Amino acid sequence: MIVELGHFALVLALAVALVQTVLPIWGAQKGDLRLMAVAGPAAIVQFVLVATAFGALTMAFVTSDFSLRLVVNNSHTLKPLIYKFAGVWGNHEGSLLLWVLDLAAFSAAAVWFGQNLPLRLKARVLAVQGAIGAAFLAFMLFTSNPFLRLASPPMNGGDLNPLLQDPGLAFHPPFLYLGYVGLSMSFSFAVAALLEGRVDAAWGRWVRPWTLAAWIFLTIGISLGSWWAYYELGWGGFWFWDPVENASLMPWLCATALLHSAIVVEKRESLKAWTILLAIMAFGFSLIGTFIVRSGVITSVHAFAEDPSRGVVILFLLVVFVGGALMLFAARAGALEAKGVFQMISRESALVANNLLLSVAAFVVFVGTIWPLVSELAFNRVISVGEPFFNAAFTPFFVALAVILPVGSILAWKRGDLARSVRGLWPVAIVALAFGGLAWSMATNRTLLGPIGAALGAWVIFGALSDLWGRTGKAGASGRLGRLTRLPRADWGRMVAHSGLGAVIFAASAMTAWVTEDILVVKPGESFALGSYEVQLVAVRDVKGPNYTSTMAEMLVSRDGAEVVRLFPEKRFYPVAGMPTTEAAIDYGVWRDLYLVIGDPQDGGGWAVRSYIKPFANWLWGGALLMAFGGLLSLSDRRYRVAAGAARRGAAPVAAE
């Protein structure tokens, strides 16, 4: 019964989404206020309906309703409750429902927070959101319906993929989707602006919070996924340049560029056409990502190949939405007249360079991801494009970005003084070089990667700090400290986010350059040395979990005779899914992670054991979280709240900066 209610709500949501698309856009064209006013209520009703459907599906998973095909394929009565929830989006149909739910939630949020939007713009934004929603609801109902019943329900289900039964991965998709789908707001604002034929500072200010929110979610989602790969896959890698990862990186790079170019639109009324184009491309890359993951065309050998016919539908939607928006862009971009005048050396130019590097980086990822497919189809030449390629072809652009970041962020708007800015950065450069030198002298292996990463990371972090300090003016130290606390949150957000990037750059190179690794056969009771630690395999036991069996090792790590930590790496086997998983045991630390993995028993007795010391691993996730937190600080800046609050009071005095 509840399932049927959910199913019905979903069908109704499609009807409402169609209304939300057609009436407001018609009204906006004709200037009919009543038709435009339909958009808001329709968006909220659509959200309520999709939420009802999602609730019904969640209910079916939690109560293990095995008359539902989806539940049978992805759940099991013995599965822990949290993974019964996570099972809802651990599959194609359910994750699509979550996607549509997020989309509807963003539209509803636009209604609630967007009360100061001009009526016509708001109607158009919501209409575009409605169109995207209608397309995906129809796609779901006609090709991937999550509410299909089985005539004869089995006694129990097939269980969720064991790799997904993990806290990191359970919450990784929801964040990622909020990010992907959040970019639809930027897209809708861009299309609405093109329909209006007008992009101004106010538009820049309206679109920025949405992009920022999407970017924050995307950042968190990607780092959760990376963290999961780090601890779950068993050798502590954190980024593999796989098509599925690239699918999330491309929108992130575009969204990052968009965040920065929207600032130029907001403050200087320039880069308008480019910003619109970026907003379209960012969502386009989200859709391409959806296509890559769900169609299975890119990596034909992998085990998750989705039905290609569904992929074709997504490709069709991609062409309709992005192609349509680009055609609109081609027709209207000429009308978007730039106003700001600025010199070659200015903050504007620095942001142009930032955008250039970020979009070229996104382009490299894009070409690297799809080229194997193109090469096979067009040239009949099967090639791989993997990690070594991306390390060589992508990294230089990011290094260049990190090098110009501290300089660009202190240049003045309109007309900067490069010599003066660089003078102010000498101390930062010296500190950065000192860190690089320190890393060089302390490292045992003489690769350049570590020292360069340390210098670059320090350059970005201390550059961000010096940027913030420079904002406090020229008064005495105490006056500047006082002013520091009164700086706008956007300034703090920028410092925090940029420092986070510095930490990520440093950690990524440190982890790669200075890892200590050992692969050994160890018998219970034996010890081996790992760096300055001593590791003893105390015992190996068989343990039973709720829906798996486990081979669990007990390992004692000590240093200079004193116990540091006792770790329990496991090898699990999930009988229902018939899959083994590795559960590495990790002792997290500020300076290093100890990372132990137990492998197979060996013929001559003993167990294969892999052990690692991963230096600065937590700085990577910490840095990513800092970036997200910086975004959050920026999002909470008074300017956006003033703009939102003013409308409620009736007046709309948007401060001119």
Next chain:
Amino acid sequence: MKNPVNRRPTLRFLAPLALALTLLAPSLPAVQPDEILADPALEARAREISKGLRCLVCRNENIDDSDAALARDLRILLRDRITAGDTDEAAVAFIVDRYGEYVLLSPQTNGSALVVWLAGPAMLVLGGAIALQMLRRRARAPVPSALSAEEETELANMLRRDP
């Protein structure tokens, strides 16, 4: 992939956009203790080369990280070549000869594969030229009147209304 055969067909699509679902090689990764060469210098070379070779039956893994039986065969083959005195290039060429260029995770720099290598730099040059031209135009552009005539009238009206 550890056990591609074991995986139930109903669990095909478990990649809910999950990052890194690629590597779903869930068991003990890669290099086994019995494969490791006695000479650390040779072993280090083997590890380095392994990182650039694809495990052909896996989704996107190098043979150093993969668990698949084929990856193990390739690792042992590679070590045999190195022990036999092959240079790095010769060992890689030997494997490419037998398994095709698909085995190379970093595409070769010839023919159509050159496109991937040139895409970034070409885009940078192209985008840089466009950006430079735009910046020149902006620097030379006349400072526009802050408001259009229409907006000036509107502003004047508003100011008159305001006490």
